Amino acid sequence: MPAKATNHIDDEITGLDYFLPEEKMPTKKERDDIIGFYQFFSLFPDEAAAIKFVEDSIWGEFPRCGRCLSFNVYRKENGKPMSHRCRPCRRNFSVRTGTTMAETNLPLHKWLLAIHRMLSSRKGVSALQLQKELEVSYPTAWFLCHRIREAMREDREIMSGIFEIDESWFGPHRNRQHANKRPPLGTDWKEGKVAVIGLRRKSDGKVIAFPVPNTFAETLHKAVTDNVEPGSYVQSDGEMAYRSLPYLGYLHDFVSHSAGEYVRDQVTTNGIESFWALLKRAYVGTFHFMSWKHLHRYVNEATFRNNIGPGNGPRTMAQVLRCMVDRRLTYKELIGDLGVEEVEEEMEEI
Ligand SMILES: [Zn+2]
Structure with missing residues (x-):
């Protein structure tokens, strides 16, 4: 008969056979992989610890x-x-x-701290803030943030289930205008702004969101057909374009925001609206300015954080590191056809 583990209890009275738990149950923080500053620095006290962690995360044993x-x-x-x-x-x-971290001399310790900070803050962390915390130059911090965002870009796959769909407009300063000075609805107020479409799966809260060139019916329909399996159930606001979704093979219901209706028999778009609220607060409170060319990267960051859960500890950081494999973003690609002045302008705005 094999030797029993020391914590094995064979209860003669009840006849039950059970094991005492070997260790105490993990706390919610441990389960969610949440760590603070102190824990970060005790886990990664120096560059050698950071290198070992990155190697373990990306390579494993081999x-x-x-x-x-x-x-x-x-x-x-x-x-x-x-x-x-x-x-x-x-x-x-x-x-x-062969990863996003190639061709930089920035210590991996600083990469890890930047990843930890970006995961920690629900509204994101600005390059200006990271510049101070990591003790690097502003362009280094700016480029670093964008490369981590590139790693956070999720490959989209077609999903099925019950979804909320909504679009939101992001733009400079006009949204802070006084109500009576704002151009009338449907005419001018969207000018100079970019629309972002978001879909949120109700079962697990997974969000996909991306900027679109316009909000014509064709564009909104494509956002659904590209990402959602036909036969799924889509809920929206009263926007006319969505009302033809049944013709494209989807179940559809809407709440009429213009009539003050937000929830009706579990039909609501409140989940995706909260996502917009967070992204808008990031826009106003943290970044102040997201250039149109880079808007999709900020949206990627927000959706990644939404989808991965609240973690900012080693498990979640390792996931971000693994996403960096075979993904590159050179400074030239990042700047793209923007002129140097425009990039400087963006940096000054922050
Ligand atoms: Zn080789």
């Missing part, structure tokens, strides 16, 4: 070349900055090679 994906590699003695060498490639590499 280091792998970021170029040819070969496992035929070895760790170099005192290899800095490239810790490993690939035999087939005959080139040196590190855990950054």
Whole structure:
């Protein structure tokens, strides 16, 4: 008979066979993977701890070349900055090679702190704030934030279930105008603003959101047909375009906001509206200015944070790190066809 574990109880009176729990149950914070500043620095006291964590998160037990994906590699003695060498490639590499973190000299400790800060703050953290916290230059902090946002970009897959759909307009300063000075509805007020469409699955709160060039019926329909399985149930506000969704094979219901109706028999768009509320507060309170070219990146960040849950600890950070594999964003791509002046202008606005 195999030896029983010491915590095994065979109760002669009740006849029950059970194990005492070996460790105490995890707290809600531990389950949700939430850590504070102190814990961050005790987990990652220095660059060596950060490198080990990034290697464990991306490679696991087996280091792998970021170029040819070969496992035929070895760790170099005192290899800095490239810790490993690939035999087939005959080139040196590190855990950054082939990831969003490639081609930067920024210590991984600072990358980790930036990821932790971006996950911690529900309304996001501005590049200006990170510049101070990480003790780096403003352009470095700005570029760093955008590269982490690139890692947070989720690949969209077609979903099924019950959804809320809504669109929201993001734009400069006009939304802070006094009501009686605002251009009348439907004419001018949308000018200079960008519409973002959001879909929220009711069962798990998963959100997908993306900027669109306009809100013509065709665009709104495409947002649904591209992302939602036909036969799903879509709930919206009274917007006319959505009312033809049944012709496209969807079940549809709406609440009429113009008539003051927000919830009717579990039909509501309040969930996606809360998502907009958070994104708008990030816009006004944290970033002050999101350039149109980069709006989708801020939206990606907000949806990622919404979808991944409240965690900001090692488990969630490791997930972000794994998303960096095979994903690049060069400074040139980021700036794209924006001129240097426009980028400087954006930086000054913040
Ligand atoms: Zn290789």
